[in-house]
Amino acid sequence: MRILYHLPLSPYARKVRLVLAEKRLPFELRVEKTWERRPDYLAMNPAGTVPTLTEDNGLVIPHSNTICEYLDEAYPDICLVGRTLGERVEIRSVAAWFDERFAQEVSRNLLYEKVMKQASRRGAPDAARLREGYAALRTHLAYIGWLAETRKWLAGANLSLADFAAAAHLSALDFIGDIDWSIAPAAKEWYARMKSRPSFRALLADRVSGIAPPPHYADLDF
Amino acid sequence: MRILYHLPLSPYARKVRLVLAEKRLPFELRVEKTWERRPDYLAMNPAGTVPTLTEDNGLVIPHSNTICEYLDEAYPDICLVGRTLGERVEIRSVAAWFDERFAQEVSRNLLYEKVMKQASRRGAPDAARLREGYAALRTHLAYIGWLAETRKWLAGANLSLADFAAAAHLSALDFIGDIDWSIAPAAKEWYARMKSRPSFRALLADRVSGIAPPPHYADLDF
Incomplete structure (x- = not known):
């Protein structure tokens, strides 16, 4: 297996x-x-x-x-990295944006400080990093909203790895209750579309010892 | 152009x-x-x-x-990411090791502290980060040596993106005189092979205002 x-x-x-x-x-x-x-x-x-x-x-x-x-x-039947050279460039660039930029500015400051540090017994969250993370999250949510309003999916006309990279980071932050969706309606509309895909179900059913996700985490109509 | x-x-x-x-x-x-x-x-x-x-x-x-x-x-004529699925996995993994791990543990601590901070007027190098960077560099040189001794090139039988990722990081550190090749003979032997490729020539001719590379930097027989 x-x-x-x-x-x-x-x-x-x-x-x-x-x-x-x-x-x-x-x-x-x-x-x-x-x-x-x-x-x-x-x-x-x-x-x-x-x-x-x-x-x-x-x-x-x-x-x-x-x-x-x-x-x-x-497994190329369902293609997620794009077909033309131009599509592939855009999908990889947007995915890298989330896996590097978003990760460093947001996930590193919030998820690592609040969850990983505790799990690995490396001390309490650093307040300055949390502030930095929340501030960056607002900017990134606005950027996601802008992408979602100007294209069908984050890297163009087709659902792609870029959407999954972004949704993966957001879903982890949403689990720990760190996303205020009310400030980012366009990002929320895109995330609701992602959340309702069958591929998302297992993530929404996740349970983590010691952390209770907010009620809206698994709600498709949040 | x-x-x-x-x-x-x-x-x-x-x-x-x-x-x-x-x-x-x-x-x-x-x-x-x-x-x-x-x-x-x-x-x-x-x-x-x-x-x-x-x-x-x-x-x-x-x-x-x-x-x-x-x-x-x-431009697939000269293929650098491998041909089989297994080769492509190994090449991408080793390249990512240098672009992420080596970058974070070594390049970030040495190049950024000594060059980028000065260029962008963000203050003097942090001594603790320099120490951390030099210590990590020794470990990484040993790892490169181990890879070079167990395979023809860093990710297998063929020259690949993995070699260029590693050589790119090392060449920048070598320019600022941060590599003591005498402690890493196997890594040095591999790097000498990389340096003698025609594709390396332009890098060896680089001039950077305010930094003089050590005499061995451009020497193929260092």
């Missing part, structure tokens, strides 16, 4: 879960407590991060972008 | 310069002082980072990975 090593609130693992589900590829989830630095896991993925995917044929694929590119090449 | 917006010591821009030269694609270099946040540049690349590539047909391609994937798809 295909196995995805993950953490429930890792945006990168969530992105891969969405892509696997969208491509209707069955897989088993295994939680990997990355802070324990398990030798067998480090042998598969020297960076020690989640996610890592293993295929039945023995192929081990670390790193979320490498996994998503692999999945689009190995 | 194809234009690459860059900074001479950006490892990401250096990676793209190597890939363009390896594929024998002519291009013009333009320095982009990213800290000035020029509106026309931000319109092409909202993240405001280098590199950005523009093609004659008007296509604008921000982000070094997006550029490298694009170049391998648009």
Whole structure:
């Protein structure tokens, strides 16, 4: 069985879960407590991060972008990285925006400070970083809203990896109650479309010990 | 004419310069002082980072990975991302290791502290970060040596994007005199092979105002 090593609130693992589900590829989830630095896991993925995917044929694929590119090449029926050169450039650029820029300015400051630090017993959240994260989140929500109003999906006319990258980061923040959707109606409308896809169901059913998501988290009509 | 917006010591821009030269694609270099946040540049690349590539047909391609994937798809004669699914997974994983892990642990601590901070007038280097960077560099050089001793090139039997990603980071650090090659003979032997490729010539001829590279920087027999 295909196995995805993950953490429930890792945006990168969530992105891969969405892509696997969208491509209707069955897989088993295994939680990997990355802070324990398990030798067998480090042998598969020297960076020690989640996610890592293993295929039945023995192929081990670390790193979320490498996994998503692999999945689009190995299972091309449902194409998520675009067809023309121009589409592929736009999809990869927008996906990278979320996986790097949004991650550094928002997810790193909120998710890491509030969840990962506690899970790995590295102390209390840093108030300055939280303030920075919330301020950046407002800017990013406005940018998502602008993208969603000027295109059908975030990177163009078709649903793509860019939408899943963005939705993965937002869904993790939404789980910890950090998103005020009332300030970002256009981003909310796009996220409601993402949330109602069958591929999103498993994420909405996630349970994490010690954290109760807000009531709107799993509500398609939030 | 194809234009690459860059900074001479950006490892990401250096990676793209190597890939363009390896594929024998002519291009013009333009320095982009990213800290000035020029509106026309931000319109092409909202993240405001280098590199950005523009093609004659008007296509604008921000982000070094997006550029490298694009170049391998648009100009496939010389293939740098691998042919089989397994090769492509390994090449992308190793390239990502350097562009993320090495970048965060080494380049961020040394290049940013010593060069970018000064160029953008953000103060003096932080001594703790420099110490952290030098310590991590030793570990990474040992890892590169191990890869180079167990495979012909860093990600397998063929020269690939992984080699150019690693060489780009190392070449920028070598320019500022931060690499003690005597402690890493296997990494040095691999880097000497990279340096002697025609695609490397332009990097070795780089001049940066205010920084004199050490004599061994451009020496193929260092």
